[in-house]
Amino acid sequence: MENVKPAMYKTETNIKIIDSIMGSGKTSWAIQFMNEADTEKNFIYITPFLSEVQRVKDAVTNRKFIEPQNKGNGKMDNLKKLIMNEQDIVSTHALFQNADTEIIDLLKAGNYYLILDEVMNVVDEFNLNKDDLNLLYDTGMITIDSETGIVRWNENSMYQHTKYNEVKNLSKNENLIYFENTILFWTFPVSIFNSFNEVYILTYLFQAQEQKYYYDMYRIHYEYKAVHKVNDYYVLVDHASKEPYDKEFLKTMINIYDGKLNNIGDINYSLSKSWFEREGNSTLVTKMKRNIYSYFRNNVGTPAQKNMWTCYKDHKPKLKGKGYTKGFVSHNARATNEHREKQSLAYVINRFMHPYKYKFFKSKGVNVDQDLYALSELIQWIWRSRIRDGKSINLYIPSKRMRTLLRDYLSSDI
Structure with a gap:
């Protein structure tokens, strides 16, 4: 292909x-x-x-x-x-x-x-084993447009009733795009x-x-x-x-932790998804878990029902702990009021767009602002808490990059 x-x-x-x-x-x-x-x-x-x-x-x-x-x-x-x-x-x-x-x-x-x-x-990655993709292509069940990368189902193929019905339905609607001979992307029509x-x-x-x-x-x-x-x-x-947003009040309502528990996130790519998945970082991941516990227990002391935290979903089992586990809120949560009682927050990730998705957009001439993207995701998550009701919150954000983005935002008029 x-x-x-x-x-x-x-x-x-x-x-x-x-x-x-x-x-x-x-x-x-x-x-x-x-x-x-x-x-x-x-x-x-x-x-x-x-x-x-x-x-x-x-x-x-x-x-x-x-x-x-x-x-x-x-x-x-x-x-x-x-x-x-x-x-x-x-x-x-x-x-x-x-x-x-x-x-x-x-x-x-x-x-x-x-x-x-x-x-x-x-736009999202569509999980399909590469051998399965090659099988679909080699048997003529699908074709791939040489200009657009759009995957199309071959209605004239002798194989119409297979386990690949999802691929069949999505490719009929031209919702699958093959990128860089490596990854399938699903796109909304x-x-x-x-x-x-x-x-x-x-x-x-x-x-x-x-x-x-x-x-x-x-x-x-x-x-x-x-x-x-x-x-x-x-x-x-x-x-x-529109009038510029006045952030002065917000600054007084967000108590951002500043102390030794932040040392773990000093490097620019610390706490990124790849950082958590790096084999040599298992000890640091354990340290991150202890930091979360210490923050909730010793620094803010709020009851478990008032605590809210997030990490990448795959790493939740390694980071959950006493006094905060049930307060987990997905890092991409939006438009919900269900967590508006949460007072103390721990955001222990360093957000970047998926590398292939970033390359996908860039290859089409679309400029992706990684810092603004990360800031947007962070702000949406923070606003699931009680700050949406004008009440103060405590925030542990160990990534130096993410913490700097938030502080710069609070001093801006965007």
């Missing part, structure tokens, strides 16, 4: 990025917008968590939102029926990410507006964004996020907006004209 690269596609759609700091009222604006909208408009509201699904169903009173049910042929089939019947729909990222060409066609035939609460995972009359994405620091890089790769046009509250009413304003 030759080395191939995906092409860029120029598409036009009406996408508005509602880029405002956490707690500024993005979700409140969306609920207000849907309550006031003409009944001829149909909405699909997509959120990361089931708890937020119920919140939308309860808060939007001028129309009835329906959640796809796992009945008959499953949630996806039920979603298609709801779209066909022009219902207002609320669901999760997990279901929406499985959208196929039939969903796209149904949306085009309707009058739908999409509100996406937080960016989605739109870009054409779905053209299927809506308008798309609103509620987020913060979009310029650092993978969905932004994905849009740039496909040359999708989007515009930035921000939420502004006037008395008790929420309005959208041009992002460039």
